[in-house]
Amino acid sequence: MSNFVISCGGTGGHLAPGIAIAEALQESGHHCRLIISNKDVDSRLVKNYPQLQYARSPGMGFSMSPVKFVKFNIEQIRALVFTMKLMREFKADAVIGFGGFLTVGAVFAAFLTGVPVMLHEANRRAGRAIRMLAGFARRVYLPPGVNIKGLPRRMIHHCGYPIRKEIQRMPQDEARAKLGLDVTGKLLLILGGSQGATALNTWVTDNFEALAKDNISVYCITGLNKTAGGAIERISSDGQTARAVFTPFVDSMAVALSAADLVVARAGAGSIAEFARCRLPSILVPYPYSADDHQMANAQFLEQQGGAMVVQESELDRLLGEVTDLIFNDWLIKRFRENLERLDRANPVDRIVKDMASIAADPA
Numbered sequence: 001m002s003n004f005v006i007s008c009g010g011t012g013g014h015l016a017p018g019i020a021i022a023e024a025l026q027e028s029g030h031h032c033r034l035i036i037s038n039k040d041v042d043s044r045l046v047k048n049y050p051q052l053q054y055a056r057s058p059g060m061g062f063s064m065s066p067v068k069f070v071k072f073n074i075e076q077i078r079a080l081v082f083t084m085k086l087m088r089e090f091k092a093d094a095v096i097g098f099g100g101f102l103t104v105g106a107v108f109a110a111f112l113t114g115v116p117v118m119l120h121e122a123n124r125r126a127g128r129a130i131r132m133l134a135g136f137a138r139r140v141y142l143p144p145g146v147n148i149k150g151l152p153r154r155m156i157h158h159c160g161y162p163i164r165k166e167i168q169r170m171p172q173d174e175a176r177a178k179l180g181l182d183v184t185g186k187l188l189l190i191l192g193g194s195q196g197a198t199a200l201n202t203w204v205t206d207n208f209e210a211l212a213k214d215n216i217s218v219y220c221i222t223g224l225n226k227t228a229g230g231a232i233e234r235i236s237s238d239g240q241t242a243r244a245v246f247t248p249f250v251d252s253m254a255v256a257l258s259a260a261d262l263v264v265a266r267a268g269a270g271s272i273a274e275f276a277r278c279r280l281p282s283i284l285v286p287y288p289y290s291a292d293d294h295q296m297a298n299a300q301f302l303e304q305q306g307g308a309m310v311v312q313e314s315e316l317d318r319l320l321g322e323v324t325d326l327i328f329n330d331w332l333i334k335r336f337r338e339n340l341e342r343l344d345r346a347n348p349v350d351r352i353v354k355d356m357a358s359i360a361a362d363p364a
């Protein structure tokens with residue numbers, strides 16, 4: 001049995017697959033330490049997994065602003081020292097990084113101590129950290145059809161996004177009851193990824209009157225520190241009560257995804273994978289400033305596969321029409337669900353865990 005360091009903090013999209021892999025490794029008898037950041041989102045997400053062991057690393061995101069650039073480099077050195085100490089004390093056999101600023105220190109620490117490195121890229125355009133570090137890795141896990149220029153084929157394993165095991169579709173009535181939502185009509189979920197999306201939150205406030213007329217209720221996950229939460233009620237054209245509920249964060253994404261008929265969301269790789277797992281059709285509004293526009297690439301892929309529709313943030317004025325057309329179109333919703341099921345057939349967790357175990361057992 002081996003000891004794995006999993007560098008995965010900084011955003012929900014990096015941390016959630018780290019948790020998924022750590023759970024599976026521990027179930028197979030291996031030991032794990034997850035490197036996470038000091039951000040609120042990391043603290044909130046790990047609260048549900050007390051069975052895993054965490055280490056909070058120094059570190060901050062990359063910035064070209066001169067002062068922040070200097071701070072970034074100082075933090076990277078602190079992160080490197082921190083990780084080397086952790087690896088020595090824990091006697092790490094292998095390290096896996098899920099991208100983001102924490103991965104850089106972890107990979108250099110592993111390289112300097114001769115420990116094999118694996119990297120996982122979730123997005124359909126590889127991020128800066130993964131591209132830069134791929135040359136140090138024994139294995140790079142990439143989404144099917146995605147490659148990194150110059151990286152030998154033998155180092156690449158194509159696989160999807162590791163999803164936490166509790167993310168499973170449940171009956172809609174049960175999920176709505178768990179959310180405490182007593183509504184009769186359709187339910188639209190709004191999700192701005194792990195940080196929330198102000199543009200989508202504002203869209204709900206501006207459009208709830210119109211949605212409520214058609215008895216469409218809304219469950220809006222606003223993002224930590226973005227709004228205080230709360231609820232609004234309106235009476236629909238046929239006399240039903242439609243509700244808009246605002247909540248900063250949900251601990252059980254499976255419940256929120258199962259309760260809804262449709263989700264309007266950012267196009268983070270984790271969100272998209274979880275929509276597929278819970279067979280929930282989406283209208284994706286990619287974050288327009290994501291690195292190399294990777295959210296657009298993620299969103300377009302799902303649209304081409306028939307599991308979603310893309311609306312750009314610059315076209316939000318057509319979102320209301322798209323939502324009301326799609327949410328009542330049972331035929332199209334059924335097609336979307338079938339396509340999502342087809343996309344979710346492989347189990348990346350098992351494949352990655354088996355491969356990691358074999359690399360850790362044969363580090364040469």
Ligand SMILES: CC(=O)N[C@H]1[C@@H](OP(=O)(O)OP(=O)(O)OC[C@H]2O[C@@H](n3ccc(=O)[nH]c3=O)[C@H](O)[C@@H]2O)O[C@H](CO)[C@@H](O)[C@@H]1O
Pocket residue numbers: 011012013014016045099122123192193194195221248249250251252253267268269270271272274287290291294295298
């Ligand atoms: C702005 C930005 O660059 N975001 C990136 C970030 O997204 P972000 O961190 O938003 O991540 P994703 O959308 O990929 O995943 C969010 C994760 O957080 C969980 N969650 C979210 C909200 C909540 O209330 N509760 C909860 O548990 C979800 O279940 C999911 O597991 O990492 C992703 C994976 O590299 C990228 O694709 C995104 O582009």
